[in-house]
Amino acid sequence: MGLLCCIKRELRNSIWLACIILLPAIFVVWLLRKVLRARRPPLEAGAKHVAFFHPYCDDGGGGERVLWTAIAALAERYPGHQISVYTGDTAADAEIFARVQQRFGLRVPDGVRLVRLRSRWLLDPSYYPLLTLLGQAVGSVLVALEALLRLLPDVYIDSMGYGFTLPVFRLLGGCRVGCYVHYPTISSDMLEAVSVGRAAFNNRAQFASVDALRWMKLAYYRLFAQLYGLVGRAAQVVMVNSSWTRAHVVAIWGGEGRVSTVFPPCDLERLQRLPADGPNGQRRPCVLSVGQFRPEKNHSLQLESFSRLLRDHPEETTDLRLVLVGGCRGAADQTRVNALKALANALGISERFELRVNVGYDELLELFSEALVGLHTMRDEHFGIGVVEMMAAGVVVVAHCSGGPLTDIVDTTEESRTGYLASSARQYAECMLAVLRADTGYLADLRARARKSCDRFGEKPFSDDFLRACRPLL
Ligand SMILES: *[C@@H]1O[C@H](CO)[C@@H](O)[C@H](O)[C@H]1NC(C)=O
Ligand SMILES: *[C@@H]1O[C@H](CO)[C@@H](O)[C@H](O)[C@H]1NC(C)=O
Numbered sequence: 495m496g497l498l499c500c501i502k503r504e505l506r507n508s509i510w511l512a513c514i515i516l517l518p519a520i521f522v523v524w525l526l527r528k529v530l531r532a533r534r535p536p537l538e539a540g541a542k543h544v545a546f547f548h549p550y551c552d553d554g555g556g557g558e559r560v561l562w563t564a565i566a567a568l569a570e571r572y573p574g575h576q577i578s579v580y581t582g583d584t585a586a587d588a589e590i591f592a593r594v595q596q597r598f599g600l601r602v603p604d605g606v607r608l609v610r611l612r613s614r615w616l617l618d619p620s621y622y623p624l625l626t627l628l629g630q631a632v633g634s635v636l637v638a639l640e641a642l643l644r645l646l647p648d649v650y651i652d653s654m655g656y657g658f659t660l661p662v663f664r665l666l667g668g669c670r671v672g673c674y675v676h677y678p679t680i681s682s683d684m685l686e687a688v689s690v691g692r693a694a695f696n697n698r699a700q701f702a703s704v705d706a707l708r709w710m711k712l713a714y715y716r717l718f719a720q721l722y723g724l725v726g727r728a729a730q731v732v733m734v735n736s737s738w739t740r741a742h743v744v745a746i747w748g749g750e751g752r753v754s755t756v757f758p759p760c761d762l763e764r765l766q767r768l769p770a771d772g773p774n775g776q777r778r779p780c781v782l783s784v785g786q787f788r789p790e791k792n793h794s795l796q797l798e799s800f801s802r803l804l805r806d807h808p809e810e811t812t813d814l815r816l817v818l819v820g821g822c823r824g825a826a827d828q829t830r831v832n833a834l835k836a837l838a839n840a841l842g843i844s845e846r847f848e849l850r851v852n853v854g855y856d857e858l859l860e861l862f863s864e865a866l867v868g869l870h871t872m873r874d875e876h877f878g879i880g881v882v883e884m885m886a887a888g889v890v891v892v893a894h895c896s897g898g899p900l901t902d903i904v905d906t907t908e909e910s911r912t913g914y915l916a917s918s919a920r921q922y923a924e925c926m927l928a929v930l931r932a933d934t935g936y937l938a939d940l941r942a943r944a945r946k947s948c949d950r951f952g953e954k955p956f957s958d959d960f961l962r963a964c965r966p967l968l
Contacts, residue, residue, distance in 0.1 A: 527668055530646035541574035542968065545647035548654050549614045549637065552583035552590050554597045556758055556879075557676055560735075560956075561653050562600045563759045564674070567957035569603035572968060578607040580641040582614025598761075613640045617656070627680065627718050631658040638662040649967045655679060658721075660728040670967040672731035674756070677876075680719050681742045688712045723747060733963050737901040738876040754963035757902070759956040760879060762948055765886040768863040770941050779814045781926060782865035782889060784858070784880055785872070787820045787827045787851075792871040792894075793834055799869070799922030801841040806923065810930055815846050819861060822851040862887035867929050869922070870894055878903055882951055885913060885944040890937065892916055892925040905947065912944035 534543060548561050565577055583590060591602040615621070616637050622629025638659035650663035652673040663669040688711050726732070726747035733756040734740040744750050771777065781800060785791045800816045822831055831849060838844045853861075868884035870893040877898035884891050885903070893899035895915035904913040914925035929937070949955065 523666060523668075526666070527646065530643070530667075534646065535576070537576055538574050541576065542572075542648040543576050543578065543645070544568065544572075544649045544651070544968070545578040545580060545609070545641075545645060547580050547638070547641065547650065547652040547656060547659055549580065549582045549611060549617060549656075550654065551579050551581040551608070552585060552593065554593070557654060558594075559598050559600075559761075560674060560676075560758045562594050562598055562602065563953055563956055564651075564653070564960050565606060566600055566603060567961055568964075569606070571961055575968075576605065576607070577603070578609050578645055578647065580609045580611055580644075582611045582617075582637075583608075584610070609641065609645050611637055611640055611644070613637045625714070628714075631679075631718075631721070634658045635662055639666075642667050651964075651967075657725050661725050664728040664730075671729050672733070672964060672967050673729050674733045674735070675739055675743055676735045676758075677739060678722075678742045678746060680715065680722050680746070682745055683742075685712070685715050685719065688715055719746060731963055731967055733960065736877045736898055738898060752966075754959065756959040756963055757951050757956060759953040760882055760886075760948075760951045762883065762886040762952060764859065765862060765883055766945055766948065768859065768887050770888040770938070770945065772864055773860075777866040777888075778864045779811075779930075780861075780865045781814065781816045781867045781869055782819065782861055782884070783817070783869040783871075784819045784861075784884070785870075787822050787830045787834075789830065790872055791820075792873065793818060793830075794837055795871040795919060795922070796869050797834065797837050797841055797843065797847070798919040799871075799916075799926070800847075801843045802919050803923040803926050804843060804846065807927055810927065814930070815848065816843070817848045817850065817861065817865070819850045819853055819858065859887075862889060865889050867892060867926055869926075870899060871922070873897070873917075875899065881913075882948055886948040888941045888945060890914070890929050890940060890944070892922055892929070895921075905943075910943060911940055912947050913940075 537543070546561060546565070551558060551561060561579070565579070568575065569577055587608050590608065594600055594602050613636055616633035617630060619626050619630055621633070634656040635658050638656070639662060642662060646667050647669055650667065650669040650671050652659050655675055655677060657673070657679055660671050660673060664671045688708060723746045726743070727749065730752060732743060732747065732753045734743050734753060735756070735758050737755060740753060740755050744753055783793070783796050787793065796816070796818070804811050804814070818834070822828055831851065835844070835849065838847045862884065866889070868889035868891045870878060870881050870891060873894055874897040875894070878893065881891050881893045881899050881903050891904060891913040893904050893913060893915055895917045900915060904915055905911060906913070906915050914928065916922040916925045
């Protein structure tokens with residue numbers, strides 16, 4: 495009896511305490527929102543302030559193409575809405591917009607505003623040599639606070655993957671909140687890498703070997719994953735750029751119903767306009783591979799598959815050639831290029847093998863229009879834009895049977911085939927042989943289907959999917 499009373503009293507006290515702290519806090523937040531809303535430039539009735547968090551909007555990568563294509567789609571569909579971008583870039587608006595036009599061929603719609611952030615440096619990972627993830631997370635919350643104070647939007651969309659900014663705008667700003675995720679900040683792969691002691695890029699080598707440190711690092715990652723999982727729940731709409739990202743985001747954020755896969759817009763127009771049957775009505779017996787000379791691309795598997803094909807079917811491959819095209823940056827890449835040449839020698843295929851380093855875009859287009867088969871050998875690639883580009887150009891792909899090529903890109907059902915998938919040298923050789931043996935009509939149909947299937951990675955489907963996914967916010 496006495497115990498129950500005691501518990502009741504304690505409960506009553508803590509409710510009082512909570513009220514004393516909470517009520518003023520709620521009042522302050524309410525006041526803050528009111529003041530910030532009153533400060534905004536007025537819009538027509540029903541129009542909304544939409545703001546994108548993209549602190550590096552003046553870069554020229556895939557993430558920026560997503561941003562500006564999304565903005566163009568929104569502005570067209572909702573002409574009354576005021577669209578703003580939070581950015582730390584300091585160039586003049588006109589300069590930044592001109593670069594968007596030049597890089598992506600996109601006109602930035604009139605009325606788009608850039609809201610400048612002074613605190614962007616807080617996002618720079620080099621300020622956090624230790625506990626980088628946590629440091630950046632706290633930094634991004636501070637940057638988000640600055641953004642919120644400069645402009646309180648009705649709809650907030652993070653397009654750079656700063657998950658910790660989401661609750662700031664949802665709870666403090668009372669906004670509707672969405673995000674576009676290219677890559678989860680922490681994934682189960684990273685947790686696994688630490689727990690098995692593998693030295694990865696973000697896992698300093700000395701950490702991997704010492705048990706106690708590894709345990710601490712794992713605990714830290716787990717804690718961070720919990721926090722990251724929590725903040726992700728603040729988003730009402732989550733867009734992901736691929737099935738790979740989707741699986742990881744759903745695993746950590748849950749709430750599958752609000753997650754939509756929206757493939758980023760790829761620039762495929764010029765490739766899709768190349769003549770499907772090659773420049774002279776016939777493609778050359780050429781196997782093409784395009785990619786950086788990096789170990790994970792597994793170029794040696796390409797050489798082995800090719801040499802196997804030549805060895806097993808000499809009569810059907812009399813003038814077949816293998817051309818590897820790729821960017822070579824720095825000494826490490828050059829070492830790999832030399833190793834590939836040595837391997838080609840050892841396999842006795844150097845007569846049939848060509849390495850072209852750092853070719854220009856026009857030369858690449860020429861190769862795309864001439865080559866018969868395209869090789870891709872990277873395991874577990876998250877997407878595989880290179881595979882899409884070859885398909886768009888009319889090159890018949892033999893891609894690695896994993897990751898994006900398997901889940902998102904290549905269809906190997908016989909009636910609707912758009913390419914081939916393989917994982918061992920023997921399978922690659924068999925698939926290449928199948929292409930060499932296929933008759934012209936079959937290949938023409940396959941090519942046409944493959945090209946058409948790339949439409950889903952274009953600008954129009956991106957815009958449609960983006961608008962559909964964002965509807966609950968707008
Ligand atoms: C999604 O983003 C990641 C990280 O930038 C990238 O590796 C992947 O290729 C992207 N997927 C698509 C479909 O572009
Ligand atoms: C390359 O492919 C072969 C055959 O599948 C595999 O054994 C090897 O581990 C791969 N190498 C890399 C770096 O992925």
